[in-house]
Amino acid sequence: MQLNNYIGGSWQKAGGADYTAVLNPANGEVLAQVRLSTTEDVSLAVKAAKEAQKKWALVPAPKRADFLYEIGRLMKEKKEHLSQVLTKEMGKVIEEARGEVQEGIDMALYMAGEGRRMFGETVPSELQDKFAMSVRAPIGVVGLITPWNFPIAIATWKSFPAIVAGNTFVWKPATETPMMAYELALIFEEAGLPSGVANIVFGAGSVVGTAMIEHPDVRVISFTGSTETGRHVAETGGRHLKKVSLEMGGKNAVIVMDDADIDLAVEGILWSAFGTAGQRCTACSRVIVHKDVKEELERKLMESMKDLTIGNGLDESVKIGPVINKKALEKIDSYVEIGKKEGAKLLVGGNVLTEGKFTNGHYYEPTVFTDVKWDSRLAQEEIFGPVVSLIEVSSLDEAIEVNNSVKFGLSSSIFSRDVNKVFRAQRDLDTGIVYVNAGTTGAEIHLPFGGTKGTGNGHRDSGVAALDVFTEWKSIYVDFSGKLQRAQIDN
Numbered sequence: 001m002q003l004n005n006y007i008g009g010s011w012q013k014a015g016g017a018d019y020t021a022v023l024n025p026a027n028g029e030v031l032a033q034v035r036l037s038t039t040e041d042v043s044l045a046v047k048a049a050k051e052a053q054k055k056w057a058l059v060p061a062p063k064r065a066d067f068l069y070e071i072g073r074l075m076k077e078k079k080e081h082l083s084q085v086l087t088k089e090m091g092k093v094i095e096e097a098r099g100e101v102q103e104g105i106d107m108a109l110y111m112a113g114e115g116r117r118m119f120g121e122t123v124p125s126e127l128q129d130k131f132a133m134s135v136r137a138p139i140g141v142v143g144l145i146t147p148w149n150f151p152i153a154i155a156t157w158k159s160f161p162a163i164v165a166g167n168t169f170v171w172k173p174a175t176e177t178p179m180m181a182y183e184l185a186l187i188f189e190e191a192g193l194p195s196g197v198a199n200i201v202f203g204a205g206s207v208v209g210t211a212m213i214e215h216p217d218v219r220v221i222s223f224t225g226s227t228e229t230g231r232h233v234a235e236t237g238g239r240h241l242k243k244v245s246l247e248m249g250g251k252n253a254v255i256v257m258d259d260a261d262i263d264l265a266v267e268g269i270l271w272s273a274f275g276t277a278g279q280r281c282t283a284c285s286r287v288i289v290h291k292d293v294k295e296e297l298e299r300k301l302m303e304s305m306k307d308l309t310i311g312n313g314l315d316e317s318v319k320i321g322p323v324i325n326k327k328a329l330e331k332i333d334s335y336v337e338i339g340k341k342e343g344a345k346l347l348v349g350g351n352v353l354t355e356g357k358f359t360n361g362h363y364y365e366p367t368v369f370t371d372v373k374w375d376s377r378l379a380q381e382e383i384f385g386p387v388v389s390l391i392e393v394s395s396l397d398e399a400i401e402v403n404n405s406v407k408f409g410l411s412s413s414i415f416s417r418d419v420n421k422v423f424r425a426q427r428d429l430d431t432g433i434v435y436v437n438a439g440t441t442g443a444e445i446h447l448p449f450g451g452t453k454g455t456g457n458g459h460r461d462s463g464v465a466a467l468d469v470f471t472e473w474k475s476i477y478v479d480f481s482g483k484l485q486r487a488q489i490d491n
């Protein structure tokens with residue numbers, strides 16, 4: 001299978017000479033070949049998007065929304081197929097893949113609803129016989145750059161608000177996961193989305209991503225990926241005065257207080273630390289535990305980890321799938337070595353799995369370190385794999401301080417039965433998302449998604465907040481007095 005770009009409603013061969021293979025991380029199977037695009041391909045896509053946007057902006061928002069209802073319906077109809085492709089391409093276990101596709105369906109229906117809301121404001125004018133209001137206006141062509149770990153959900157977080165608001169887009173999916181983009185393009189086509197509203201260009205970030213950011217007709221860049229790449233995107237976008245929305249890395253923590261339900265905390269940690277093999281931006285990478293319950297938590301965590309079956313995510317009984325590729329595997333393993341050198345105590349795991357059914361895949365054992373120093377590299381840097389570090393604290397204040405000590409600020413969680421502690425924590429934890437008595441993952445699409453500090457630059461995906469990225473506020477004054485009225489002077 002060869003994947004081509006989707007530009008102006010047709011499938012077009014990329015101009016580059018090189019191909020890249022899409023590999024199943026569970027077993028190395030070649031799933032597809034993708035021809036890499038050039039700067040010229042990006043120009044073609046932007047041209048098609050720009051042309052289409054003029055008409056698209058004039059389609060009433062409730063009519064634009066009808067396409068999203070149809071896209072949502074088709075995604076629902078194809079949910080199992082999409083989930084199977086997602087697991088094959090990205091590796092996450094099938095139950096989670098179904099959850100991710102559901103997130104896309106939810107986003108389609110939610111954003112379709114925005115087609116009949118998209119509220120502005122009407123306010124009284126300070127002058128007689130004058131009307132004042134603000135409306136959300138589409139921006140134009142927007143550029144979307146997405147990572148491989150949520151190849152369909154993140155695409156929907158960005159593209160659906162963009163199109164309901166009257167923009168058209170050029171999307172560069174992650175090189176590792178083009179098949180989900182291809183599947184979504186087929187759905188756009190089947191839903192009858194007008195040509196040029198959705199455009200997909202496959203290829204390397206350094207070529208396609210950079211060309212999108214530098215193109216004068218791309219007005220917004222919405223990026224999700226690592227903090228390193230995001231910094232580059234922001235720098236380049238800044239030079240071109242682009243509106244740049246960044247969702248980047250995390251180093252999320254679960255706080256377990258001495259009054260917590262420890263069994264529940266263990267369940268929350270297992271799900272958020274090892275789900276998606278730890279490759280979620282919101283994955284729990286640190287457990288900040290009160291000294292009085294540390295031993296109990298360690299014991300119960302070790303006990304529960306025995307049930308974590310590792311393997312190909314298409315097997316319904318498997319709980320932990322592979323990590324995305326060899327490079328990721330090596331990075332995870334290097335952090336385990338760093339942890340050991342830093343004096344952290346390895347409780348369980350710490351190995352690449354290579355034998356038997358793991359031979360051709362990229363599998364890492366779920367790994368737990370304890371007695372980790374809060375300021376060590378293991379506790380400060382994003383690993384993006386199934387590795388969790390236990391850090392001991394003596395009070396809620398100390399727990400919050402440790403939580404906030406990292407350069408990221410995406411998600412945090414506290415397990416406690418004390419309402420006073422919970423409310424202090426939700427106020428003082430410096431993250432964009434806070435969970436109480438649940439792990440660090442599990443965002444719902446109708447709330448803003450994003451983080452503080454090194455995780456973001458003040459924008460949010462998802463929720464109504466996403467519309468802020470893809471619209472400009474326009475203030476409109478209508479004077480029906482029939483004479484010149486000067487604000488601040490004639491009243």
Ligand code: NAD
Binds near residue numbers: 173204227450
């Ligand atoms: P990445 O930064 O390597 O790549 C992200 C995207 O940027 C890809 O499409 C890639 O091709 C593109 N890219 C690479 N170099 C580029 C360049 N020079 N110019 C423009 N684009 C370029 O990230 P990844 O490995 O795909 O994803 C994992 C990272 O994403 C983790 O750090 C994770 O925390 C983060 N993430 C964040 C969120 C969030 O919402 N905060 C969600 C998911 C993942």
